[in-house]
Amino acid sequence: MGNYKPLTKREAIEYVKQVQGIFSDNADLECEEIGDGNLNLVFHICDKNSDQSIIIKQALDHVRIVESWPLTKERVRFEYKAMDIQDKLTNGMVPKVYKFDEELALIVMEDLSDMTVMRKGLIAGEKYPHFADQISTFLSKTIFYTSDLYLDPKEKKEKVKEFINPELCKITEDLVFTDPYYDAETNNINPELRPYLENEFWKKNELRKEVTILKEKFMTKAQSLIHGDLHTGSIFINQEAIKVFDAEFAFYGPSGFDIGAVIGNLILNYASWTGKKVSREFKNDYRNYLLETIKNIWNEFEMKFRSFWDKDAHEVIKAVDGYQDAYLTQLLQDSIGMGGCKTMRRCIGLAHVEDLDGIEDLKKRAEAQIFALKIGEAMVIRRKKLNSIEDFIKIVQKITNQEDA
Amino acid sequence: MGNYKPLTKREAIEYVKQVQGIFSDNADLECEEIGDGNLNLVFHICDKNSDQSIIIKQALDHVRIVESWPLTKERVRFEYKAMDIQDKLTNGMVPKVYKFDEELALIVMEDLSDMTVMRKGLIAGEKYPHFADQISTFLSKTIFYTSDLYLDPKEKKEKVKEFINPELCKITEDLVFTDPYYDAETNNINPELRPYLENEFWKKNELRKEVTILKEKFMTKAQSLIHGDLHTGSIFINQEAIKVFDAEFAFYGPSGFDIGAVIGNLILNYASWTGKKVSREFKNDYRNYLLETIKNIWNEFEMKFRSFWDKDAHEVIKAVDGYQDAYLTQLLQDSIGMGGCKTMRRCIGLAHVEDLDGIEDLKKRAEAQIFALKIGEAMVIRRKKLNSIEDFIKIVQKITNQEDA
CATH class of the missing domain: 3.90.1200.10 (Aminoglycoside phosphotransferase (APH), C-terminal lobe)
Structure with missing residues (x-):
């Protein structure tokens, strides 16, 4: 994870534009950081021109509320791999994953905020x-x-x-x-x-x-x-x-x-x-x-x-x-x-x-x-x-x- | 383990001569294959000019009595690593290891046949x-x-x-x-x-x-x-x-x-x-x-x-x-x-x-x-x-x- 860095909201938007098959070229994206947990950044990105939206969950390398508590970012790999298995076994009872990026320790996934x-x-x-x-x-x-x-x-x-x-x-x-x-x-x-x-x-x-x-x-x-x-x-x-x-x-x-x-x-x-x-x-x-x-x-x-x-x-x-x-x-x-x-x-x-x-x-x-x-x-x-x-x-x-x- | 091959008795002698600190240069080595188990070759090599002897245990890639039952040779690594831990914890209640060779799937170790x-x-x-x-x-x-x-x-x-x-x-x-x-x-x-x-x-x-x-x-x-x-x-x-x-x-x-x-x-x-x-x-x-x-x-x-x-x-x-x-x-x-x-x-x-x-x-x-x-x-x-x-x-x-x- 040599090139790891926590994304800004702007970078999150730039990132997701590169992921094929999510937003159309004329999308007008806006981003909020909505992470309320302790361990991750969570970006909510939506297209003002459509009803499309996605989530990027990115691991931080420390516990948010205790900055001195370091955590390896490899936990994203566990999450991704477990989701993949759970998805196949349960026929879709987990959010759909669009992209897993090990280097940036993030997962781009289905937005379920309507639930x-x-x-x-x-x-x-x-x-x-x-x-x-x-x-x-x-x-x-x-x-x-x-x-x-x-x-x-x-x-x-x-x-x-x-x-x-x-x-x-x-x-x-x-x-x-x-x-x-x-x-x-x-x-x-x-x-x-x-x-x-x-x-x-x-x-x-x-x-x-x-x-x-x-x-x-x-x-x-x-x-x-x-x-x-x-x-x-x-x-x-x-x-x-x-x-x-x-x-x-x-x-x-x-x-x-x-x-x-x-x-x-x-x-x-x-x-x-x-x-x-x-x-x-x-x-x-x-x-x-x-x-x-x-x-x-x-x-x-x-x-x-x-x-x-x-x-x-x-x-x-x-x-x-x-x-x-x-x-x-x-x-x-x-x-x-x-x-x-x-x-x-x-x-x-x-x-x-x-x-x-x-x-x-x-x-x-x-x-x-x-x-x-x-x-x-x-x-x-x-x-x-x-x-x-x-x-x-x-x-x-x-x-x-x-x-x- | 690309260069793996089961050793002959002659090769076992040649092999052990290369391992430093066991036999002296003028040793006159003889070798017997004494494996009575199902999974390994066991060479007993002793020096006719002294009372020194060693054991080479080499993994075979199949079960001896059932040739069609394949086994990976990596089990030698488990044996070596476990012996190392057991040796340290028990202050020598396992045979002394002179050499572990992952490629040939063998361990050169202390001969305990006097026990x-x-x-x-x-x-x-x-x-x-x-x-x-x-x-x-x-x-x-x-x-x-x-x-x-x-x-x-x-x-x-x-x-x-x-x-x-x-x-x-x-x-x-x-x-x-x-x-x-x-x-x-x-x-x-x-x-x-x-x-x-x-x-x-x-x-x-x-x-x-x-x-x-x-x-x-x-x-x-x-x-x-x-x-x-x-x-x-x-x-x-x-x-x-x-x-x-x-x-x-x-x-x-x-x-x-x-x-x-x-x-x-x-x-x-x-x-x-x-x-x-x-x-x-x-x-x-x-x-x-x-x-x-x-x-x-x-x-x-x-x-x-x-x-x-x-x-x-x-x-x-x-x-x-x-x-x-x-x-x-x-x-x-x-x-x-x-x-x-x-x-x-x-x-x-x-x-x-x-x-x-x-x-x-x-x-x-x-x-x-x-x-x-x-x-x-x-x-x-x-x-x-x-x-x-x-x-x-x-x-x-x-x-x-x-x-x-």
Whole structure:
């Protein structure tokens, strides 16, 4: 990447003019930089003479909010390669890529700003009746067809090698599995939450032990090519479709991590209504919708995963009685456990979510955070007893009833 | 490896003369090819004018006994690199390497033929009172200091990448975890054993399921740099020292696989006395020695591993109460489970061991094999209940008592 430099808006326009097949010669392009994340420049370029527009995502070589935290730009290659695989497997559930430029560490891709970032939709109380079907398709296809269940073992190991992504994994290892469980400097703590953390949460030895067991699984278990950061802010959605983006954390990891990320982020939204000025009726209805969605995600995931297995798994695996059930039970438990960690980190760790941080009253925010932490804790501690997603839903309902009582 | 060719004995002598610092100029060298394995040429070259000698191990590009089974010669690189790491960590518990030649796919190394291959020693009924101490040092150092417990996560992942070794792993996946559990063509079956396999063993669905769960762990869990083939035929021994060799299967896998390989091969020897003409007194005494050795291997391993952890693990890991205990319990269970698979494959699969195949009477051999299979099965099925190595010893003793009754 010898000629790497961060683009200016003007340079972004010049760059995209050279990419064939996007804009016509008489396009009148304008550019905005809209990156709101921590790691990248994001240019939105549109043609004032038509309705055409594109996105350029360019990696910076440091973390935006902590300039002294360097990051290699090769993460763009992981993102591009993962998108390519996800695209083929899911028949287009990721943004279309027009160009990948390794030297400039950028991807030119489809503009999806006419869709909604799912987190914003959930905060606004929107419902997406097809989401469980859509995301379970994304999850089941990407998880099954990149695993040893389907791939030739040699090909799978070559993929593991290709997707060794230590830097981005390190962020997850620290920010999801380590720092939230003690008073780490990187944490970002609502002062109204601090007493609960100091007096209760950080004294939970069993929880910290189980989180560390899950962390080791995250660090060692190369099961599938996972997205690695599949929260509701990485999903564009409308009533017809979803598009999953921001795959730069992709690597070969435990399959449950992606499933857990989706569930954990729905739980964060679920918890957030505790602190919001909405009617009890709305709250109950929306929470039921969220739990129904979680239930459907897992159950549809399971159904699809089993059908791929029955059709496309290696013959020797198919011949093992009971293995499919055992595999799925383990995967459910991993998913809920990892999802619990994803839930808790967003209440304590460096990076928060708008679902909770949008609650301006810090006391109310702390109430919602504690509620989320209690569910997250139960997800980790009780995961090994779960035999179905319904078992998990009951746990959430029980904690909710205690909360409301 | 453009200039690769298998060496003749004459060429091996010419080659080694060029390697500085081994033989003197007036050496009178003679060479024997002593490879008895399936994958390599092994030249033993000695100087008739002195007591100096060396070994050249050169990879063939096919499996000796199945010429149509091609293998890349790059496995020599894995062996060399693993030996280098093992040598540094264990202060010389592997043969000294004089030269690694990637092009010719060979390693020139220390000749240890004045030591005994441990398998032969055990078959002869020898005792090695320091073995538990020695192998537990080898295991604890190589397992701890190549894991995430000690290494920087980035460095560890670079090592995982460097040691992606799909071809050799595939051999283990097939021959240890798959083929023995059904009537596969690759199996090598004593006709006197076949009725037991057909009427009982291959109907054990629970066993096959649990073996497949262990296989998935072998295929996905990159926990430590393991030797990958640590049977008693890969260990030179005498009353003073051990040297571990044949590391070409090395890769980042589950730590329990190496521990299990050692235990499983001691169990194979343990079972073999069923079919041999020895006094009951000798048999009981030697079996007690073997069980005592297994017990000491684990307990000394655990003690050393804990001491490395307390001294050298990452601070954040040290701070997690109860994690060390949980880690070691899981490792014990993995070790015994993987060891059970290693035990069973040697009774049914392609590659057998002399401990059992040395029993010429096929009926008696089948008795010993069935005994070994019963212990192997218990190792897999009951592993999750084990809290100490003593729990395992009791299981072996119980099966032995039933056998003798």
